Amino acid sequence: MAVLSVRQKLEILADAAKYDASCASSGTSKRDSASGKKGGIGSTEGMGICHAYAPDGRCISLLKILLTNSCIFDCHYCINRRSSDVRRARFTVREVVDLTLSFYRRNYIEGLFLSSGIIRSSDYTMEQLVEVARSLREDHDFRGYIHLKTIPDADPELARQAGLYADRLSINVELPTEQGLKRLAPEKHGGRIETAMADMRSAIEDGSDARRRYRHAPRFAPAGQSTQMIVGADGADDRAIIGRASRLYDRHRLRRVYYSAFSPIPSPSSVLPLKRPPLMREHRLYQSDWMMRFYGYSANELDSATDPDTGCLPLDIDPKLAWALRHREGFPVDVNRAPREMLLRVPGLGVKAVDRIVASRRHRRLRLDDVGRLTSSIAKLRPFLVASDWRPGQLTDRVDLRRLLTPPPAQLELFQ
Amino acid sequence: MYRGRLSAPDDFEGWREVARAFALAGVDPADIMWTAGPDESDLFATDLPPPPPSGSGGFSVPRPFLNLAESAILHRDPERFALLYALLLRVRERPGRLEDKADPLLRRVEMLASAVRRDIHKMRAFVRFRELEDETGPRYVAWFEPDHHIVRVNASFFMRRFASMHWSILTPELSIHWDGETLTEGPGASAQDAPADDPVEQIWKSYYASIFNPARLKIGAMLSEMPRKYWRNLPEAALIPELVAGAQAREAAMIAAPAKPPARPSNATATWAALREEAMGCTRCPLYRDTTQTVFGEGPIDAPLLFIGEQPGDQEDLAGRPFVGPAGQLFDRALEEAGIDRRQTYVTNAVKHFKHERRGKRRIHQTPETPEIQACRWWLTQELDLLQPRIIVALGATAARSLLGKTVTIGRTRGTPIALESGAQGWVTVHPSFLLRMPDEARKAKERQRFVSELKEIGERMRNLA
Numbered sequence: 094m095a096v097l098s099v100r101q102k103l104e105i106l107a108d109a110a111k112y113d114a115s116c117a118s119s120g121t122s123k124r125d126s127a128s129g130k131k132g133g134i135g136s137t138e139g140m141g142i143c144h145a146y147a148p149d150g151r152c153i154s155l156l157k158i159l160l161t162n163s164c165i166f167d168c169h170y171c172i173n174r175r176s177s178d179v180r181r182a183r184f185t186v187r188e189v190v191d192l193t194l195s196f197y198r199r200n201y202i203e204g205l206f207l208s209s210g211i212i213r214s215s216d217y218t219m220e221q222l223v224e225v226a227r228s229l230r231e232d233h234d235f236r237g238y239i240h241l242k243t244i245p246d247a248d249p250e251l252a253r254q255a256g257l258y259a260d261r262l263s264i265n266v267e268l269p270t271e272q273g274l275k276r277l278a279p280e281k282h283g284g285r286i287e288t289a290m291a292d293m294r295s296a297i298e299d300g301s302d303a304r305r306r307y308r309h310a311p312r313f314a315p316a317g318q319s320t321q322m323i324v325g326a327d328g329a330d331d332r333a334i335i336g337r338a339s340r341l342y343d344r345h346r347l348r349r350v351y352y353s354a355f356s357p358i359p360s361p362s363s364v365l366p367l368k369r370p371p372l373m374r375e376h377r378l379y380q381s382d383w384m385m386r387f388y389g390y391s392a393n394e395l396d397s398a399t400d401p402d403t404g405c406l407p408l409d410i411d412p413k414l415a416w417a418l419r420h421r422e423g424f425p426v427d428v429n430r431a432p433r434e435m436l437l438r439v440p441g442l443g444v445k446a447v448d449r450i451v452a453s454r455r456h457r458r459l460r461l462d463d464v465g466r467l468t469s470s471i472a473k474l475r476p477f478l479v480a481s482d483w484r485p486g487q488l489t490d491r492v493d494l495r496r497l498l499t500p501p502p503a504q505l506e507l508f509q
Numbered sequence: 510m511y512r513g514r515l516s517a518p519d520d521f522e523g524w525r526e527v528a529r530a531f532a533l534a535g536v537d538p539a540d541i542m543w544t545a546g547p548d549e550s551d552l553f554a555t556d557l558p559p560p561p562p563s564g565s566g567g568f569s570v571p572r573p574f575l576n577l578a579e580s581a582i583l584h585r586d587p588e589r590f591a592l593l594y595a596l597l598l599r600v601r602e603r604p605g606r607l608e609d610k611a612d613p614l615l616r617r618v619e620m621l622a623s624a625v626r627r628d629i630h631k632m633r634a635f636v637r638f639r640e641l642e643d644e645t646g647p648r649y650v651a652w653f654e655p656d657h658h659i660v661r662v663n664a665s666f667f668m669r670r671f672a673s674m675h676w677s678i679l680t681p682e683l684s685i686h687w688d689g690e691t692l693t694e695g696p697g698a699s700a701q702d703a704p705a706d707d708p709v710e711q712i713w714k715s716y717y718a719s720i721f722n723p724a725r726l727k728i729g730a731m732l733s734e735m736p737r738k739y740w741r742n743l744p745e746a747a748l749i750p751e752l753v754a755g756a757q758a759r760e761a762a763m764i765a766a767p768a769k770p771p772a773r774p775s776n777a778t779a780t781w782a783a784l785r786e787e788a789m790g791c792t793r794c795p796l797y798r799d800t801t802q803t804v805f806g807e808g809p810i811d812a813p814l815l816f817i818g819e820q821p822g823d824q825e826d827l828a829g830r831p832f833v834g835p836a837g838q839l840f841d842r843a844l845e846e847a848g849i850d851r852r853q854t855y856v857t858n859a860v861k862h863f864k865h866e867r868r869g870k871r872r873i874h875q876t877p878e879t880p881e882i883q884a885c886r887w888w889l890t891q892e893l894d895l896l897q898p899r900i901i902v903a904l905g906a907t908a909a910r911s912l913l914g915k916t917v918t919i920g921r922t923r924g925t926p927i928a929l930e931s932g933a934q935g936w937v938t939v940h941p942s943f944l945l946r947m948p949d950e951a952r953k954a955k956e957r958q959r960f961v962s963e964l965k966e967i968g969e970r971m972r973n974l975a
Contacts, residue, residue: 100712107719125669136670142634143734145745147721148753150730157720195709196716198649198674199638272790276783328887330793354725372725402883404793449610456609463611 097182099192105182109162109173110208113265114321114351117141118154118203118238121260121316126236133234135197135204137260141238142203155206155240156196160184160221164210168267168278170326170355173210183212186221190228197237204238204260205229211244219247219255226258238316245281245289252289253313256296261316261348264289266341269334273327290345293318297346317348324378325370326355330404332396335381339392342385352378377406384413387444388437409499414440417477418495424477425485428459440498441473473498511536513590515545518682519658521582525575528594529567532601543590570597571604580622583658592618628657633666635739636678639707645688649676652703652742660685664692679703700742710744717745723756777810777895784891788861794884796862796877801826806857806892814854814971815898816840817889817908819940823872826863831856836942840904843941843957847964849971857892859903859911860885882911893931899974901933902967905940913937924963926970934970938963 097105119141126133143152161183162173172179184192193205207225211218222241229235241259243252255262264286268274271283293314300313320341322334329337338350354375381398384390398416399406406412417424417440426435428450436447446468450459453467461483465471476488476498488494513531515523531541578593586592596618600606609615638649649671660683667678668687677686679698686693731749740746785805791797804821807830816832824834832840844851860881865872877885889911893901903909909917912935913927919939927935939960947953 100715103712104715104719107716111720111722126672127669132673134671134673136666138666138669140630142630144634145717145743146731146735147717148728148731148749148756149722149725150727151722152734153717153720156716192712196713198671199640199707199709199713200636200651200671201713270787270790272787276787328787328791328793330884330887333792369724372727400883402880404884452608453610453612456605457611459611466611466613466616 099184099188102182102184102188103158103192105180106158106160106162106184109159109179109210110157110206112172112353113157113206113208113242114151114353115240115263115319115349116143116152116154116157116206117261117319117349118240119316120348121238122312124236126234130234133236134194135235135237137203137236137238144201144203154203155238156193156202156204157206158184158189158192158208160186160189160207160209160218160225161212162210163212165213166211166278166280168281170267170277170323186224186228189225190233193229193237194233194235197235202237204235204240206240206242208242209244215244215246216248216251219244219251223251223254223258226255230258240316243289243293245286249292252293253296256293256300256314257311259314261319262293262314263319263321264293265321266290266337267321267323268327269322269324269329269337270327273329277326287344290318290320290341290347294345318345319347319349319351321351321353323355324352324375330399331374331378331381331406332399332404334378335385335395335399336392338382339385350382352382371408373408374405377408377412381406381412384416388413389434390416390438410495411440413438414473414498418498421489424489425479426477427479428464429454429479429481439474439477441470441477442468511541513541513543513594515543515590517658518545518585519583519661520545521579524578524582524590524593528597531594532568532598538591538595538598541591541594543587543594545590568601570600571607573607574600577607577618577622580625581618583625583628583662584621585657586621589618589621592621625657625659628655629659629663631739632659632663635735635743636667637710637742637744638676639704640709641704645675647675649674650703651676651678652698652700653678653680654742655680658682661694668692714745714748718748718752721752723752723759726753726756728753781810781892781895784888784895788888791861791888793887794862794881796860796864796881799865799867800862802829803861804829804831804858804863805861805888806855807831808855808857809853810855810896812853812855812896813899813975814849814967815893815896815901816854816856817901817903817912818856818858819905819907819942820858820860820877821863822874822942823863823865826872831858836940836945839945840941843961843964846961847968849964849968855892855896855898857889859889859908861888877907879910882907886911893933897931897933899933900936900967900971901929902936902938904938905943908940909937934974936963936967 119139121137123138125136141154143154145153147153159173161181162179163181163183164173164175167175189205189207196202197204207222209218209222226239226241229239239259240261240263241255243255243262243264245264252262266283266286267278267281274281274283297314297317303310304312322337324334334352341347341350352375354370354372381395384395385392394416395412397419398412407415417438426439428436433447433451436442436450437444449467450464453459453463457463458481461471461480464478464480475483476485476494478485491497511531513527515527574597581589581593592614596614599614606612607615632653632655636651636653638651641648641650660678660680664685667676671687673689675688677684679702681699682697684695684698686695740749788805789803791803797803804825818832821831822834822836825831825837831837841851860877863872864875864877864881866875901912903912906916906919909919909922917937919937922937923939927937929935939956944953944957944960947956
């Protein structure tokens with residue numbers, strides 16, 4: 094086999110990593126290279142930075158690559174599975190370290206997101222990942238962001254070391270249902286994945302506990318752990334996916350659950366559904382995720398936002414609007430009186446707008462155009478809100494309300 | 510008329526001092542002409558008196574106001590000084606005003622501040638350094654064009670991040686340089702003052718192209734976060750047009766391609782077994798709770814003829830196989846009379862769990878409704894995609910609904926083939942249990958005859974297709 098240049102390897106190993114949705118660089122501890130020991134490079138300031146956006150709309154914040162795309166596993170949804178005829182490449186530890194630093198110095202990235210196919214054994218692969226992180230931190234005093242993908246079957250001691258160097262660790266649950274995992278990733282075990290996540294949770298909690306008592310206790314994965322589920326490759330409907338995500342948040346204190354619409358990969362395995370799910374489905378799941386994390390909805394409540402027939406969230410309207418249309422008895426709410434948690438359920442009002450409303454109504458009775466100044470658009474919220482000069486009257490209960498509020502298809506790509 | 514003179518467009522401390530003096534003297538916002546920097550002197554303003562001396566007096570305003578003003582003052586809008594002064598007077602009078610987010614003046618100032626914060630953030634994101642080698646070692650130089658007067662305030666971010674590097678950021682208004690020890694300022698520069706290239710950019714562009722997933726194109730999402738105005742200083746943005754064109758061509762090719770299904774996978778049998786296994790644990794609708802098992806379809810994977818029934822009945826539920834009860838036996842005999850060998854057909858159901866109602870010890874069949882049909886359609890679709898039969902026959906209304914995605918009247922649909930999207934030929938006829946339930950023997954015989962003759966016609970078509 095011809096020797097590949099770093100650039101050729103990067104093409105193969107970035108291509109192989111692009112099916113992982115996560116690229117976040119936020120939520121870690123604050124640090125920089127101006128204080129402390131001299132000669133280091135890098136900083137993290139809580140908020141992540143997206144240094145570029147690809148035409149697929151995804152943020153590029155980290156150098157997201159695999160150490161190698163060779164793999165002894167044969168997961169059907171994965172382009173790197175053993176039986177795939179994709180071109181293989183492998184970086185050395187040194188190459189990844191150098192690439193990360195040279196991108197970082199030019200301000201292309203916030204740091205590194207390193208994952209890998211399983212080569213030789215889980216332990217061996219994990220050792221290599223940890224060695225990259227160690228070298229960046231210890232040999233180069235790198236203070237940027239590091240996200241390591243953890244291998245569930247590896248020695249827990251390796252996961253512990255990984256947590257000392259990395260900001261975030263993640264283990265992918267891969268598929269929302271156990272049956273799906275059995276069909277599509279026969280060598281992975283749902284039970285072992287969840288055990289590894291539970292271990293990770295206690296290590297993270299012990300770490301922050303120790304920090305509270307001893308200021309110099311080492312930090313353990315300060316940006317917590319996350320996971321990813323593939324949507325549309327198995328028979329799980331949105332209700333099942335939302336339920337699974339909610340249990341994962343509760344059980345393992347995850348920072349984020351990422352949803353990745355199964356996208357047809359070159360040389361797909363025949364065990365996969367031949368059609369890809371609409372991208373909008375993934376977007377709606379992210380919206381439902383936000384509703385759970387920031388808007389106070391429980392997974393059970395979100396069930397009623399899904400279509401009773403298909404168990405999926407509607408694609409043409411957002412889940413918050415779908416929920417409100419099903420619970421019209423609770424609307425309209427009075428913008429001047431309703432508690433914050435009720436305002437958060439009004440379609441079209443985001444967290445920031447609600448906070449502005451709550452602050453300003455101490456000083457004035459809000460009219461509809463006051464509300465209009467506090468949020469981006471009032472089109473969606475008019476049927477659900479009472480202001481000092483506005484009552485929706487019959488509008489809230491009109492049978493064709495859903496149709497009135499459904500945006501024309503061309504606007505579906507817009508984010509809230 | 511007074512003159513409020515500031516040393517630079519981002520001179521917050523200067524504004525604070527001048528504004529305090531005006532406020533103490535009770536000067537009306539409309540009576541002040543604000544100027545910033547020596548270049549912005551105004552012909553008329555030069556003759557105006559400066560603010561009255563502030564003396565020792567003072568007053569305090571809430572900290573959030575200062576934070577807001579510190580950001581808003583960096584906006585390029587020439588009205589910002591006057592707007593902030595007007596807001597200052599109001600907040601001085603009533604500090605709670607700052608909470609009244611619906612107040613138009615406050616809202617406007619907040620919009621200025623948020624535009625500035627966004628610009629600060631975008632500079633941190635989109636500055637691209639190019640490496641140079643000079644006598645002191647490597648040096649990193651960037652050219653950037655901010656929207657607002659944010660360079661000075663943003664310098665500390667780059668100092669914290671790149672403390673050990675030597676770097677310069679050149680902008681049209683101001684240049685900043687860091688030598689690892691101190692920050693110095695220089696005059697504005699132009700794009701030509703920055704290095705023209707850096708070999709690492711080629712590698713970065715390869716990365717950008719490879720991490721892009723052409724199966725998903727969301728140009729709107731990209732543009733809202735990375736508007737075109739930044740593109741000219743981002744090396745990777747040069748690739749966007751060709752990446753988008755490539756992805757669109759790919760999409761167009763997929764649409765233009767005839768709707769012919771891909772060849773049946775070589776390991777279809779294993780796939781079918783895995784699919785059946787997964788369906789065994791299906792909980793997509795609540796029917797699984799009161800049944801013995803999922804009843805999946807059965808028959809050869811390469812069967813050219815596929816029958817869809819309604820749902821398993823009592824006996825099918827216990828046996829785990831479709832069409833084994835009374836209706837199944839009638840169906841078998843009808844097939845035989847029509848000259849079709851059931852062993853060469855694939856038989857499945859629209860709904861794969863037995864929907865029933867318990868009356869005493871008996872389980873009475875209940876017709877599945879739309880939610881169950883929809884939930885179960887996923888499995889049927891997988892079976893159809895995998896088997897790719899030439900002819901698909903829907904037995905009864907439930908099967909027809911699942912196959913065609915809409916409700917049809919059997920009487921009007923039966924007897925003529927329907928061209929399906931997959932390229933297969935679809936037929937709709939009655940369900941065998943319809944014949945079983947008919948009380949009138951004469952009509953029953955007639956209907957049965959009609960059913961068999963339809964099956965005969967289907968059998969003939971199949972032989973012709975083969």
